[in-house]
Amino acid sequence: SSVLAALLSTTALADNVIIQNEYVKAGVNETTGTFGSGGNTRPGLQYDSTGTGTFPADSEQGDYLTPGAPFDGFTVDVDGTAYTNNNSGGTDITGAWVGTPSAGSAAWQGGITGVFDITNTYSLPSGQEYIDITTGITAQTAITTLRFGRFIDPDAMPAAGDTSATDNVLGYGTIPTANVVFSEATVSRYALGLYSTDSNVGAGISGSWSTDPLDYATGGDYDVGNGDDTIGLGWEWTGLTAGDIVTANYAYIFGPSAFDAADTAIT
Numbered sequence: 001s002s003v004l005a006a007l008l009s010t011t012a013l014a015d016n017v018i019i020q021n022e023y024v025k026a027g028v029n030e031t032t033g034t035f036g037s038g039g040n041t042r043p044g045l046q047y048d049s050t051g052t053g054t055f056p057a058d059s060e061q062g063d064y065l066t067p068g069a070p071f072d073g074f075t076v077d078v079d080g081t082a083y084t085n086n087n088s089g090g091t092d093i094t095g096a097w098v099g100t101p102s103a104g105s106a107a108w109q110g111g112i113t114g115v116f117d118i119t120n121t122y123s124l125p126s127g128q129e130y131i132d133i134t135t136g137i138t139a140q141t142a143i144t145t146l147r148f149g150r151f152i153d154p155d156a157m158p159a160a161g162d163t164s165a166t167d168n169v170l171g172y173g174t175i176p177t178a179n180v181v182f183s184e185a186t187v188s189r190y191a192l193g194l195y196s197t198d199s200n201v202g203a204g205i206s207g208s209w210s211t212d213p214l215d216y217a218t219g220g221d222y223d224v225g226n227g228d229d230t231i232g233l234g235w236e237w238t239g240l241t242a243g244d245i246v247t248a249n250y251a252y253i254f255g256p257s258a259f260d261a262a263d264t265a266i267t
Contacts, residue, residue, distance in 0.1 A: 033108035036087030049256040071153035149213025151232030159188035196250035
């Protein structure tokens with residue numbers, strides 16, 4: 001029990017917290033409401049396929065986020081005006097923790113006065129290989145078209161020969177192309193996917209590292225294949241009035257291969 005308690009401990013790093021279980025260790029950034037511990041500071045997103053909580057301490061190896069450009073973020077687009085937060089440093093939406101983050105969860109709330117409020121709730125269940133996320137957006141005014149996008153540059157390199165260029169694919173097995181986008185390291189085959197079962201979501205791959213939700217909702221601007229690309233999901237809602245609340249439900253899913261990650265996600 002003492003070992004499990006150590007694995008599930010929450011560690012504060014300035015404006016950040018770390019949520020951790022036996023398989024996944026993630027920094028969550030209070031300044032931006034995204035994954036990451038700020039820039040290239042680790043941990044960003046780490047995965048241990050053995051389930052023993054063995055994560056690299058000071059190396060970029062095995063961290064999906066911190067090598068190169070630490071790009072993980074989200075965009076809220078209100079009738080063509082986009083507001084984007086990114087772990088790399090861009091912050092259009094000011095926010096802070098809701099309550100006190102724990103070993104397995106953290107909730108961040110921000111907004112634009114008179115336009116919208118947004119809450120990102122991160123949940124990391126014990127013994128699971130995914131981080132479940134709920135994003136709730138409350139309209140503070142009438143909105144004709146509201147779009148939300150979530151995206152990351154996946155750079156898992158746990159084995160010699162892995163690079164920032166990953167094999168990227170839309171859909172997997174029985175999961176439709178609109179509901180999951182995967183990156184898989186070329187040597188180790190470690191995978192990171194963004195997965196949602198929402199009916200109004202689309203998945204995409206971006207060679208230009210887009211922050212536009214519509215780019216991801218419609219498949220992205222880059223074909224399936226190998227490249228140093230970003231992957232993401234995009235949602236759309238229309239005809240909102242002040243006080244309306246919409247919700248995006250999704251997960252960052254991990255595995256020693258895309259097959260394993262997809263199988264766990266479906267289960």
